[in-house]
Amino acid sequence: MYIILMYDIMMDKTGAKVQRNTFKICKRYLTHIQNSVFEGNLTELNLMKLKKELSEYIRKEQDSFIIFNSRDEKWLTKEFLGKEDDKTSNFF
Amino acid sequence: MYIILMYDIMMDKTGAKVQRNTFKICKRYLTHIQNSVFEGNLTELNLMKLKKELSEYIRKEQDSFIIFNSRDEKWLTKEFLGKEDDKTSNFF
Numbered sequence: 001m002y003i004i005l006m007y008d009i010m011m012d013k014t015g016a017k018v019q020r021n022t023f024k025i026c027k028r029y030l031t032h033i034q035n036s037v038f039e040g041n042l043t044e045l046n047l048m049k050l051k052k053e054l055s056e057y058i059r060k061e062q063d064s065f066i067i068f069n070s071r072d073e074k075w076l077t078k079e080f081l082g083k084e085d086d087k088t089s090n091f092f
Numbered sequence: 093m094y095i096i097l098m099y100d101i102m103m104d105k106t107g108a109k110v111q112r113n114t115f116k117i118c119k120r121y122l123t124h125i126q127n128s129v130f131e132g133n134l135t136e137l138n139l140m141k142l143k144k145e146l147s148e149y150i151r152k153e154q155d156s157f158i159i160f161n162s163r164d165e166k167w168l169t170k171e172f173l174g175k176e177d178d179k180t181s182n183f184f
Contacts, residue, residue, distance in 0.1 A: 004096060004160060006098060006126055006129050007126075008126045008127040008129075033158065034098055034099075034100045034156055034158055035100040035128070036127070036128075037098050037100075037129075037158070051173060054173060055173060058173050058174040059174065060174055060175060061175055062174070062175065063174040063175065064126055064172065064174050064175050064176070065172065065173035065174050066125065066126055066129070066170060066171070066172055066173075067170070067171045067172075067173065068096060068160070068168055068169070068170055069168065069169045069170075069171065070162060070167055070168050071167060072167075075162055075163060075164075075167045076160055076161065076162050076168075077160070077161045078158060078159070078160055078161075079158070079159045079161065080156065080157065080158055080159075081143060081146060081147060081150050081157035081158075081159065082150040082151065082152055082154070082155040082156050082157050083152060083153055083154065083155065083156050084156070
């Protein structure tokens with residue numbers, strides 16, 4: 001399955017900690033392609049593990065994570081306008 | 093075609109103007125679902141128009157726009173973790 005994950009974390013007093021931890025978790029499973037966006041191929045099992053780990057930090061009323069799931073990468077094309085982000089970005 | 097568009101704009105002295113203008117353009121074609129993320133169905137013609145309008149503002153070295161394109165919405169599932177963003181957000 002091809003996954004595109006994006007998040008919007010409320011930067012209140014605990015927001016920075018949530019962002020740091022969720023970023024690290026996402027980087028273990030997916031490729032960081034833009035500020036708060038990750039992509040990559042995942043098995044069903046790894047997607048479940050990723051969601052479980054993230055849910056320990058995500059705050060129901062403050063943070064928004066969206067996961068788009070395409071059964072196969074070949075059904076998705078990706079195009080850049082402007083600069084192309086370096087895949088090995090070390091945001092943190 | 094089902095489109096997911098996300099952007100990362102460098103907030104230097106002209107960044108705010110780029111964000112304001114590109115946001116307005118995206119809102120005319122797509123639905124705003126998260127901080128810098130839009131989605132929606134577009135014809136090939138409208139996608140070309142959207143990209144043309146955006147390219148007038150996007151700065152090659154500072155701003156990153158990514159457009160994922162799925163031939164059909166049914167090949168994509170979308171899942172929320174945490175809060176579900178209100179579709180009619182009036183960010184600006």
